[in-house]
Amino acid sequence: MPGIATRSPGGVLPSRGACGRARYPVRCCGARRALHVGREDSLGHDGPKGLLQALDGRNLVLVGLPGAGKSSVGRRLAAQLAIPFVDADSEIEKAAGMSISDIFATHGEAAFREGETRVISRILQDGPLVLATGGGAFMSADTRRAIAAHGIAIWLDAATDILVARISKRTHRPMFHNVDARAKLKELRAVRDPVFAEAPIRVVSSSGPQERVVGAILRALRQYSLAAEPTPQQAASQ
Template sequence: MKNLVLIGFMGTGKSVVGRALAARLDRPFVDVDEAIEREQGRPIRKIFAEQGEPAFRAVERAMIQRVTQRDGQVIAAGGGAIMDEGNLAALSRRGWLVWLTAEPDVILQRIGDPATRPLLNTADPRARVAELLALRQATYAKADAVVETSRRTVEQVVHEIIRIGEKAW
């Protein structure tokens, strides 16, 4: 049974939807960012601050390689994880990818204080969100399905993923 892999920008609902989807399908749930924080014993923002983005991405790559050794899971990948071709290949090879999307204003509302997100700790977080979305769009579009989350409840998003995915799994 393939993994169900949720990809998309921060604040689109990957973690919240992933937990609910895993519970609904009775599958294990793995949040890659949470697994990294547990393993490293510190928040991702500290890894960024102390070691930089390249060091974080190396840790993320290793975690994804481990996580994708198992099948039948619901996986929430970090927002930038699939920008690494190796990560995208590993997640795609053993998974069905769902790109969760949301409008920039909704993303900013959901994430709260942008200063807690290393990539958004700028003078104009909204412009940075738009810039990163534009940079990542072509890669996110390689997903098997797309589900917009801006005006949907978690349960509605879960239902839509199951509806779309039933034929693909």
């Protein structure tokens, strides 16, 4: 789309390993680390530093339906980890110099999607950071590949009733203009959930304090990193 600039060319980014699962240097204190999973201190004994080390500079990329909490929970997650937070929708609006509603109205959805893929590809190169994607971003195979190469996709999922309640308080998403929010969400869910399910981590974005969802993400990340195979170097040092 004219007007949506990227600092780097779009397309698939150089891979650092298929989904990266087996390449995180994670087993720094071996199985003992598993004891920390599920405790109140979801960051574990060595706090954000240890988790970030385990993630090896990868971005944490929130995906999920509109209203799942990608932006609001993502901002809190980044604050806890003391890494930058970037919202892809806001970056697209900044790059285009207009709101998403205006992009849809002026250029159409296909042009928005092209711009979205390019902008996300560019942001992923600036990690480690927490990236909140737009609700439809993960549907792009190019974007999924770029996320797998540079980060970990975390599917924030929520019950339809919860999403409807959250969405009906907002007016800034063109997809929900003049339509029945529940029907639209069901339609989106049918198409998108099987694709969101490709994300290696799924966390339920329940109602209640957003900090609880952040805690659930941190525990899931720790579990995920614990499940990874140690690199040969780590195995040697254990």
